[in-house]
Amino acid sequence: MTDIEIWIVILSIWLATFIARSGFWLAGNRINLPQRVQEALRYAPACALAAIIVPDFLMNPNLANHWDFSWHNPKLMAGIAATVFFQLRKNMLQTIIFGMVVFTALRLL
Known part of the structure; x- marks a missing residue:
């Protein structure tokens, strides 16, 4: 160009x-906007975030971008651990730190 x-x-x-x-x-x-549309738009940010994060958790670039649901996927395991941690603690900053620590530990193992 x-x-x-x-x-x-x-x-x-x-x-x-x-x-x-x-x-x-x-x-x-x-x-x-109709009330129904306004209610649906409340979920738009969460849907957009999920559309960005979920493929990153599940795609494995080492396998030519195939889905990877195995226990050997450190991103997926760290995401699950961080989700459980957040449900227990309800603290976003601690969840981010915990998820990164788990991801780093799994990646190094």
Whole structure:
């Protein structure tokens, strides 16, 4: 790609992002979403986060990006351990530290 094509792509992506994110802000109170849609949108951040994290836990780059549900997958085991830890302690910072310690220990073993 030439420099001008790269800048066109960057500006196009910027414009698309600006339009998508400012649509509701510019419309203000003129648009009212139905209550059912508003309730469904509450789960959008959790769904987006799950869509990013779950493939990272389950894909193994050493196996040509195949799913890896085995006990030998350190990311998956650390994720399960961190989930259990969070359910017991309800502290996000401790959960992050615990998950990283477990992941590092499993990876080094």
